[in-house]
Amino acid sequence: MKDSDKLKFVGQWQRWLSPTGNTGDAVFRAAMFAVALLLLLIVAAMIVALASHSRLSIREFGFGFLTGREWNPIKGQFGALAFIYGTIVSSLIALLISVPLSLGIAIFLVEQAPYYVSRPITFLVELLAAIPSVVYGLWGIFVLAPFLRVHVEPNLAHWFGWLPLFQGPITGIGLLTGGVILAIMVTPIISAVVRDVLAAVPNTQREAALALGATKWETTRVVLVNGAPGIAGAVILGLGRAIGETMAVTMVIGNRPEISLSLFQPSYTLASVIANEFTEATADIYLSALIELGLILFLVTFVVNAIARLLVWRVTRRTSGVGMAA
Amino acid sequence: MISFFAGTDRTRRATSGLMTTLTALCTVVAVGILLIILSYIAMRGIGALNLRFLVDTPRPVGEGGGIGNAIVGSAVLLLLSCVVGIPLGISTGVYLSEFGGGAFATTVRFLIDTLTGIPSIVTGVFVYAVIVLPMNHFSALAGGIALALIMIPIVARTTEEMIRLVPHSLREGALALGAPQWRVTLGVVIPAAASGIATGAMLAIARVSGETAPLLFTAFGSRFFPRNLNEPIASLTVQIYNYAISPYDEWHAQAWAATLVLMTLILGINIIVRFLTRKRF
Numbered sequence: 001m002k003d004s005d006k007l008k009f010v011g012q013w014q015r016w017l018s019p020t021g022n023t024g025d026a027v028f029r030a031a032m033f034a035v036a037l038l039l040l041l042i043v044a045a046m047i048v049a050l051a052s053h054s055r056l057s058i059r060e061f062g063f064g065f066l067t068g069r070e071w072n073p074i075k076g077q078f079g080a081l082a083f084i085y086g087t088i089v090s091s092l093i094a095l096l097i098s099v100p101l102s103l104g105i106a107i108f109l110v111e112q113a114p115y116y117v118s119r120p121i122t123f124l125v126e127l128l129a130a131i132p133s134v135v136y137g138l139w140g141i142f143v144l145a146p147f148l149r150v151h152v153e154p155n156l157a158h159w160f161g162w163l164p165l166f167q168g169p170i171t172g173i174g175l176l177t178g179g180v181i182l183a184i185m186v187t188p189i190i191s192a193v194v195r196d197v198l199a200a201v202p203n204t205q206r207e208a209a210l211a212l213g214a215t216k217w218e219t220t221r222v223v224l225v226n227g228a229p230g231i232a233g234a235v236i237l238g239l240g241r242a243i244g245e246t247m248a249v250t251m252v253i254g255n256r257p258e259i260s261l262s263l264f265q266p267s268y269t270l271a272s273v274i275a276n277e278f279t280e281a282t283a284d285i286y287l288s289a290l291i292e293l294g295l296i297l298f299l300v301t302f303v304v305n306a307i308a309r310l311l312v313w314r315v316t317r318r319t320s321g322v323g324m325a326a
Numbered sequence: 327m328i329s330f331f332a333g334t335d336r337t338r339r340a341t342s343g344l345m346t347t348l349t350a351l352c353t354v355v356a357v358g359i360l361l362i363i364l365s366y367i368a369m370r371g372i373g374a375l376n377l378r379f380l381v382d383t384p385r386p387v388g389e390g391g392g393i394g395n396a397i398v399g400s401a402v403l404l405l406l407s408c409v410v411g412i413p414l415g416i417s418t419g420v421y422l423s424e425f426g427g428g429a430f431a432t433t434v435r436f437l438i439d440t441l442t443g444i445p446s447i448v449t450g451v452f453v454y455a456v457i458v459l460p461m462n463h464f465s466a467l468a469g470g471i472a473l474a475l476i477m478i479p480i481v482a483r484t485t486e487e488m489i490r491l492v493p494h495s496l497r498e499g500a501l502a503l504g505a506p507q508w509r510v511t512l513g514v515v516i517p518a519a520a521s522g523i524a525t526g527a528m529l530a531i532a533r534v535s536g537e538t539a540p541l542l543f544t545a546f547g548s549r550f551f552p553r554n555l556n557e558p559i560a561s562l563t564v565q566i567y568n569y570a571i572s573p574y575d576e577w578h579a580q581a582w583a584a585t586l587v588l589m590t591l592i593l594g595i596n597i598i599v600r601f602l603t604r605k606r607f
Contacts, residue, residue, distance in 0.1 A: 022506040022507065022508070024506050024507075024508045024509065025506050025507045025508050027508070028507070028508035028511070028512075029425060029507075029508075031417070032417055032418075032420055032425065033421060033425070035414055035417035035418050035421060036417075036418050036421040036422070036430075036431070036434045038414070039414075039418055039434060039438065039441075039478065039479075039482075040433070040434060043437055045452075045456065046444075046448075046452045049452055049455040049456050050448075050451065050452060050455065053455045053459075100352070101352050101355065101356065102352075103352075104348060104349040104351070104352025104353065105349070105352045105353045105356055107345075107349045108346075108349035108350050108352060108353045109353065111349075112346050112350070113350070121353060123600060124356075124360055125353070125356050125357065126596075127360055127596060128356060128359070128360050130532060130533075130536075130592055130593070130596050131360075131363065131536070131589070131592075132535075132536025132537070132538065132563060132588065132592070133537075133538060133539070134536070134538040134563050134566050134570070135363075135367070135536070135566070135585050135588070135589065136363075137567070137570060138566060138581055138582070138585055139363050139367075141570060141571075142370075142578065143362075143366055184359055187356055188356070191356075215338050215339055215341070215342035216342045216345075216346065217341055217342035217345040217346070218338065218342070220345070237443065240443045241443065243445070244443070244444070244445025244446075244447070244448070245445070246445060246446065246447040246538075246539040247538045247539055247567060251567070251570060251571060271445055271447050274447050275539055278451070278454075278542065278543045279542065279543050279546075290451075291451055291455065294447070294448050294451035297445055297448055298444060298445075298448045301443055301444055301445055301448070302440060302443075302444065304443075305439070305440045305443035305444070306436070306440050308443075309439045309440060
């Protein structure tokens, strides 16, 4: 077949697929496009599959599913409020601890430490992110939970016992432990993104501040202001991660669908109830309710991540654009 | 801007020094936690570890038993996920880097970034709904696909980034010699980025080898060596989970030993990748 015949054969599509007029180009581009399209379809399929399988539960409970406090598989009564509460509180504890910590780490590594210190340390902090969730859970059960039970929770109860947050029996298994293990897990993620954001702030900003006689810390503050949207994005990204974390939380949070103000009490999260009860769900409505929890988790993390990405892109894209133009 | 320079010279210098110390302290805390976790795994894991443990199948409490089937199972699952996930991930990455200018590509890129943040347990629920339910049983196949879905976005993004690092002159040289676009991409650009793409794939493997949540109700678990892909299959991570939440001390010890094996694999990959990428930056 001659080239001109091929051109006729592929016809109109050719021009759209490949301005160069080469059949191989058209085929190659179409194939790569198909794969990218497949990815879009997978996301769409996720939404459709989760929604259609939670139909039964959505029809039965409607919006009351989100506000129902009772989760009783035996009576066939399903409400997600306890899980939503547990997810939000454990994630907030995680952020409360990990945001200052990871900001400190990122600032130290990008702004303060010399290169020969920051390079190996960066690798070590990244290794924290490489440890699997189930390993954190194992460590949480046998090391962290006993440590909190013996050394931390009694002190919290002693000094801050007047707050309802720190009252009740101390077991080491509960919201606080879940939050702390989450904090350790999201710290490397937040600090990695903040590091990228700080590194993307143009050096001219630092030089200008230094030239005005700023100290190291004052320069850092100028850089922080420049990277603020990206830092916000990093924090939200960490939140998304904390909301969806499953194994480690399931292993230390106690898995009881109750709403209690005390952080010492067992609780339950959206992700951990799915992990824990999915294979036990024999009734259709039970399974459907669990899949609806999955749908909620999907939608929430999708929105949270989308917001975070847009914020991070705002800083890193803007500055890389400047770099390209220069 | 004035607020940034408040105070006398001495207080400003003191503040600066104090903040450097505080940020260094944060870093020490994080690295300290890492070392504590790793040393616990090493100390507790080494006790129950022996050759028999590595090749035996699980046994009832008091009779020993091992994780041989879980090691093989994890290997099968990883292989499956690589076969599905790596080609799809690389193709998507190539699409994004070679034809990634338009609105569609931006959408895909955004979806990929967002997909990496979707909890892996949700991926498990999805695979359960579209594969396990229609087939009516748990299977290694379902587990492998769940892991592949987690792998694709990671591989796609690193592939895109690595291809972007290939110098334009290489591309232009090939085009100037008359090569069509697709041959330039397949024959020149991808080989030039191959080592970077490979390290990205290895990192993705390290990431999914630690995944547990998506396997709980897709691959499920098994007490036997795998025979075919249509059956439930054991994995290291699910085994660790089941043993960790059991009430038996012997199984706890085995969970630590299995963790030591898993962490050796994951840290090994991470350190190798680190070593390979040293020259480039």
